[in-house]
Amino acid sequence: MNFSRVAGLLCAASLAAVLAGPVYAQSKVVKIGAVFPLSGNAASAGIHAKAAIETAMDIINNAHPELGNFPLAKDAGLSGLGGAKVDVVFADNQGSPATGQNQALRLITEEKVVALTGAYQSGITLTASAIAEKYGIPFVNGESVAANLTERGFKWFFRTTPIASDFAKLYHDFLKDMKAAGAKTDSVAIIHENTEYGTSVASVIAAAFKEQGQPIALDIAYSANTTDVQSQVLQLKEKKPDVVIMVSYASDAILFAKTMKALDYKPPMIIADDSGFSDPSFIKAVGKISQGVFNRSSWSLGAPGSVTYIINELYKKKSGDDMDDTAARQMQAFFVLVDAINRAGSTEPAKIQAALKATDLKADQLMIGYKGVKFDAKGQNTLASGVVIQLQDGEHYVAVWPKANAAAAPVIPYKGW
Amino acid sequence: MSTILVQVIVGGLLLGAVYALFSSGLTLIWGMMNIINFAHGDFVMLGMYVAFVVYTLLGAGPLVGVPLAALVLATLGVIVYFGLIRSVMKGPMLAQILGTFGLALLLRYAVFWGFGANFMTLPENIVGGTFDVFGIRIQASRLLAGVVALLVTWGLHLLLTRTSLGSKMLAVSEDSMAAQLMGIRPDTMQAIAWAIAAAATGIAGALIATFFYIAPTVGETLAIVAFVTVSLGGFGSIPGALVAGLLIGVIESLSAYLIGAVYKDIVVYSLFLLVLWFRPQGLMGKM
Numbered sequence: 001m002n003f004s005r006v007a008g009l010l011c012a013a014s015l016a017a018v019l020a021g022p023v024y025a026q027s028k029v030v031k032i033g034a035v036f037p038l039s040g041n042a043a044s045a046g047i048h049a050k051a052a053i054e055t056a057m058d059i060i061n062n063a064h065p066e067l068g069n070f071p072l073a074k075d076a077g078l079s080g081l082g083g084a085k086v087d088v089v090f091a092d093n094q095g096s097p098a099t100g101q102n103q104a105l106r107l108i109t110e111e112k113v114v115a116l117t118g119a120y121q122s123g124i125t126l127t128a129s130a131i132a133e134k135y136g137i138p139f140v141n142g143e144s145v146a147a148n149l150t151e152r153g154f155k156w157f158f159r160t161t162p163i164a165s166d167f168a169k170l171y172h173d174f175l176k177d178m179k180a181a182g183a184k185t186d187s188v189a190i191i192h193e194n195t196e197y198g199t200s201v202a203s204v205i206a207a208a209f210k211e212q213g214q215p216i217a218l219d220i221a222y223s224a225n226t227t228d229v230q231s232q233v234l235q236l237k238e239k240k241p242d243v244v245i246m247v248s249y250a251s252d253a254i255l256f257a258k259t260m261k262a263l264d265y266k267p268p269m270i271i272a273d274d275s276g277f278s279d280p281s282f283i284k285a286v287g288k289i290s291q292g293v294f295n296r297s298s299w300s301l302g303a304p305g306s307v308t309y310i311i312n313e314l315y316k317k318k319s320g321d322d323m324d325d326t327a328a329r330q331m332q333a334f335f336v337l338v339d340a341i342n343r344a345g346s347t348e349p350a351k352i353q354a355a356l357k358a359t360d361l362k363a364d365q366l367m368i369g370y371k372g373v374k375f376d377a378k379g380q381n382t383l384a385s386g387v388v389i390q391l392q393d394g395e396h397y398v399a400v401w402p403k404a405n406a407a408a409a410p411v412i413p414y415k416g417w
Numbered sequence: 418m419s420t421i422l423v424q425v426i427v428g429g430l431l432l433g434a435v436y437a438l439f440s441s442g443l444t445l446i447w448g449m450m451n452i453i454n455f456a457h458g459d460f461v462m463l464g465m466y467v468a469f470v471v472y473t474l475l476g477a478g479p480l481v482g483v484p485l486a487a488l489v490l491a492t493l494g495v496i497v498y499f500g501l502i503r504s505v506m507k508g509p510m511l512a513q514i515l516g517t518f519g520l521a522l523l524l525r526y527a528v529f530w531g532f533g534a535n536f537m538t539l540p541e542n543i544v545g546g547t548f549d550v551f552g553i554r555i556q557a558s559r560l561l562a563g564v565v566a567l568l569v570t571w572g573l574h575l576l577l578t579r580t581s582l583g584s585k586m587l588a589v590s591e592d593s594m595a596a597q598l599m600g601i602r603p604d605t606m607q608a609i610a611w612a613i614a615a616a617a618t619g620i621a622g623a624l625i626a627t628f629f630y631i632a633p634t635v636g637e638t639l640a641i642v643a644f645v646t647v648s649l650g651g652f653g654s655i656p657g658a659l660v661a662g663l664l665i666g667v668i669e670s671l672s673a674y675l676i677g678a679v680y681k682d683i684v685v686y687s688l689f690l691l692v693l694w695f696r697p698q699g700l701m702g703k704m
Contacts (some may be wrong), residue, residue, distance in 0.1 A: 039526075041634055045536035120586060194679050222678035225638050227629075230428040231681075232674035238421050251638075254536055254630040262547055262556040262628070263424070281535035285630060320533075417541070 025193035029087045030078065030347055032337065035128050040095030041225050041251050044281050045120055045326060051319035052327040053088055053117070056174045056334045058314060061085045070307050071339050071365050080342040089113060093124045100124035104131040114347040115140065117334055120326075122146035123196030129157045138340075138352045142333020143326050145274075146200035150380040156349075158356050158375055160333045162384035164201040167296055168208035171271055174294075174388050174401050175243060183412050184268060187217035189241035191232060191248075191256075193224035205245060217241050224249045233259045236267065242282045244357030250279035257286035261417055268413040270294065271388075278397075280321035288394040290368055292415035298369045298386040299328035300399060300407075311367050332368040336346075336361065369405075420552045426667060431559040433666020435625060437659040438566035440646040441573055442618035448577075448653030449590045449610040452502065452513055456521035458640025460615055464490055464622020465631045466528060469537060479561070479627055480541045486623035487616040494615025498608045508574045521636070528633040537631045544627050554671060558627035565624055569617050570659045576613070577655065586610055649689055651702020660700060 034053055037046035056062075059074045067073035078084035089111045093100035100119045107113045108131065115138040119128045127146035132152045133141035141149070141159045143165070150159055175185040190205060192198035200219065206216045218239050220232050229252065236244060244267040248256065253276030260266070271294045276282055278295060301322070302308035311331075312323045319327075336359060341347065344355035361373040363383075372383035388401035390410055400410040443457045454460075467489050468482035497520065505516035512551040545557030555665040568694060577583040597603060629635070646665055650657030665685055672684040692700065 039534075039634065041632075041638070043529070043634060044632070045535055047534045095555070190681065215492055220678060222673075223682065226678070227638060227642060228428075228432050228669065228673075229678070230432070231425055231670050232678050234421050234428075234674055250536055251630055251635075254538065258541070258630075259536070260626060261541060262559075263554050264547070279536070281537065285536055285538040 028084050031113045031205045032088050033113035033116045034088050035091045035093050035103050037095045038092035048327045049330045052331040055315045056331050078342045082367040097124045097127040101127040104128035140333050140337040142330045146196050150378040156213045158379040160381045161329050164204035168205040186242045187241045189218035190245045191220040194221045201247045226250045229255050229259050237265045244272045247273040248276040250276040257290045261289045266416045278324045289417035291394040293391045295389050296386045297325040297389045299325040425670050429667035429670030431563045433663035434563035434566040436646050437662025439621035440643045440658040442614035444647045444658045445614040445645050455517040458636030459521045459524040460618040461622040462636035466624040468623035483623045486619035488620025491616040494611035498611040510525035562624040573655045580636035592633040651699030654701040658700030
């Protein structure tokens with residue numbers, strides 16, 4: 001046998017292996033699609049989301065006995081599917097609802113994913129999940145909070161995160177408590193970005209406050225990819241509200257923090273609605289000039305050695321940053337989805353859907369501070385909850401309200417820089 | 418007039434000066450060779466990252482960052498001219514557009530790859546602090562950017578109208594064949610134009626970095642403003658970019674303050690279309 005013949009045989013053999021590989025792997029791999037903003041203005045959030053999902057994949061696909069009884073952690077792969085591994089196909093929504101929709105379509109029809117998660121921006125979750133609904137593919141969302149997402153009568157859409165109406169109540173009760181403690185909270189202003197997320201959250205908060213007999217004094221909408229926010233800050237400076245509620249993505253949140261300092265404006269109290277203000281790059285860039293901003297969160301790091309602490313360490317290795325609330329909620333949603341697939345013991349969409357409907361996770365089975373995960377008929381998690389946190393030192397958020405969950409007492413007025 | 422209203426107008430003027438600053442490079446390239454550089458916003462972004470790297474490595478502010486950004490971008494400008502522009506200029510119009518567009522994406526995602534998607538900022542006090550003039554607050558960093566904008570505009574204008582290099586560059590843009598017959602090398606002139614335009618853009622980026630966030634996608638946000646400024650001011654007109662920049666800055670600020678931030682684009686773009694309706698060549702452009 002001469003050399004070329006040996007080489008030829010080797011080639012054929014390797015070709016056969018390559019061809020056979022996927023066929024063999026197919027029965028052992030569960031493919032899930034994830035649509036996130038991996039480029040565009042919200043890329044920072046999307047890339048942290050990707051790291052969160054990859055960390056979850058690592059926990060699911062490899063044995064992690066150090067996580068104790070945390071679901072899916074102990075063994076490698078999914079026990080319900082004979083040790084099958086989970087594979088996530090990521091797609092970039094580029095911050096556009098149309099692209100998000102196209103990517104969902106591509107993941108379903110070409111990548112043949114059995115379920116979807118994503119898509120960060122509420123406006124894109126709206127369009128992407130409509131495609132999943134049409135094709136009968138389960139879509140589990142962990143971070144989009146616009147109320148209407150679960151008001152569309154969808155059968156395949158499930159959402160684990162608390163939503164705008166939960167926060168509105170949280171903020172209102174918090175302010176009531178602060179008022180009882182002597183703070184002035186009579187006039188409340190809302191400033192929000194003008195896509196689906198900001199608009200819907202702002203309107204739900206405004207409606208909830210009005211219902212409680214405290215109409216919003218000033219409502220300012222702006223575009224998130226704006227180059228300048230001086231006028232908006234000056235509007236606030238002129239009206240002097242007691243409390244400013246901000247619903248922003250990261251780039252605009254950073255601009256607001258910088259502009260407030262430049263124009264020397266400090267409202268007595270700022271409540272930020274997660275998103276931009278939770279983004280690790282916000283804290284690194286302008287945390288030091290945003291000291292004392294309140295925020296909401298369902299995530300807390302926990303004591304060294306706890307499940308959340310270990311998960312954060314794994315996540316930090318992938319992303320370089322500590323886990324923030326948004327990434328944690330995305331990770332939890334992914335665990336909920338994979339747990340359902342595991343219980344379904346099948347990759348058939350209808351069986352996954354049935355398993356999702358039967359989800360009943362307790363607080364101690366979660367890596368996030370919800371009271372549990374249980375979906376109502378609309379697909380909304382009824383046990384989602386959150387706490388008020390504060391950026392007291394400009395570097396780390398600490399839980400400050402309600403008192404039962406607090407690690408520190410809330411500090412007012414807003415300190416800024 | 419209330420103090421706040423004056424503050425809005427002052428803020429608008431300073432913002433407008435910055436718009437003018439990062440638009441001058443775009444208008445120069447157009448004036449020289451009828452090419453729209455779609456990578457312009459990403460040139461600004463690169464200037465910002467140069468300032469950021471200078472700060473992280475050397476701890477130095479714009480005094481070092483601005484000249485270095487000008488140098489780095491000028492080099493890039495020359496490379497882009499010889500590596501890309503010279504070839505696509507021979508191709509159809511669409512090749513020119515898509516060529517610089519591809520360059521924009523290449524630069525953006527190279528920075529993505531190198532620096533990650535995180536938003537970054539320079540320290541707040543890197544350029545002085547904030548002055549208080551009769552209750553009007555003026556940020557030193559924005560003032561510096563505004564002053565440099567005026568200087569760069571003035572300098573470019575003088576260069577084009579008062580120097581022999583400027584005349585040679587204009588000669589090439591008017592009629593490159595005739596210029597060649599007069600012993601001017603079009604290639605050299607156009608490469609110089611790219612170097613100057615890119616350097617001006619780099620300066621703009623390094624200055625904007627002192628008060629804006631830095632991210633790989635920031636060019637997208639800024640490029641739109643640059644295109645509007647340049648077409649309102651008149652393609653190719655450097656003083657036009659200054660006037661248009663200031664105008665857009667003030668109108669944006671006033672309309673955001675008086676009507677609402679979400680409506681400022683409606684006001685600006687309505688005005689933009691109106692001007693183009695009556696003066697398609699822009700405020701100070703030549704037909």
